[in-house]
Structures are given as structure tokens and as C-alpha cells.
Amino acid sequence: MEAAVVGCGVDLVEVERIRRARERWGERFLARLFTAGERAYCTGKKEADASLAARFAAKEAVAKALGLGLGRFLWQEIEVVRAEAGRPEVRLAGATLSRARALGVGRILLSLSHTREHALAQAIALAAPGRAGKEEKRG
Numbered sequence: 001m002e003a004a005v006v007g008c009g010v011d012l013v014e015v016e017r018i019r020r021a022r023e024r025w026g027e028r029f030l031a032r033l034f035t036a037g038e039r040a041y042c043t044g045k046k047e048a049d050a051s052l053a054a055r056f057a058a059k060e061a062v063a064k065a066l067g068l069g070l071g072r073f074l075w076q077e078i079e080v081v082r083a084e085a086g087r088p089e090v091r092l093a094g095a096t097l098s099r100a101r102a103l104g105v106g107r108i109l110l111s112l113s114h115t116r117e118h119a120l121a122q123a124i125a126l127a128a129p130g131r132a133g134k135e136e137k138r139g
Helices: 015-025 027-033 036-043 048-065 094-103
Strands: 005-014 078-082 088-092 105-114 118-127
Touching: 005 015, 005 048, 015 027, 015 048, 015 118, 027 036, 027 048, 036 048, 036 078, 048 078, 048 088, 048 105, 048 118, 088 094, 088 105, 094 105
Parallel strands: none
Antiparallel strands: 005 118, 078 088, 105 118
């Protein structure tokens, strides 16, 4: 049985934009946008800014898939982690997790890609089993 798509989001980020912000604001910038795990993973890589940009794009893509605009989610509540096989996965927390549950999201598929210049992420929010076709209650 196929899972119903609840939402889809995509985002493209210029790696240079992340590099400039990192140079200007340093750890303050990183701590505001990325979890400790994300910072440890990315800053240890040769192309740290590209990895950070991919995670920035992923957070935006996930927010879009959940119908959240800028200012309607906390960056730290969306975390990109690596599964055992190496593919990226999403962990949600706080109000962002509550939003996903209210929408009936059971899983978010995530794809990341980057070059030296750009990072791209796509997020597809899938309905939890038994939640296909159920709409969010509006009050």
C-alpha cells in the first residue's frame, strides 16, 4: 500500500551565503541554526559550508512540506541526521513535531545534494499508516 503525500518542499541555497554568514557571525550563527550534532558532523568535513548549506536547505524544505513559513518554526526543531546506511533522515522536536503529528505525518523522506556553489534539499512528508486522506482540523 502506498503512503499518501501530506506535503512536499524543496529549497536551494547558495553555499557562499552560508560561508559569509559563518565568517561574520561564527559560532553564534551556527548555534542558532544547527543542532550540536549537525555542527559536529559538518564542521569536520572538508566542504563544511556546503554540508551546512545542505542542512539549511533541508530545514527549509521540511518546513515547506509541513506548511510552515519563515518565523513559524525553530531551526533547532528540525535536525538532519544520518541513518546507518548513510542516507539523511529528519528528526523533529517541539512545536514542529506537534505540527507534523497534527497533519498526520508518519515519515519525512529527505534528499540532499550540493556542489561547490549550491545546496539543494527536497522533503516529502508521508502520512502515517491509517492517516491517509485525513485533513488537518481547523479551528
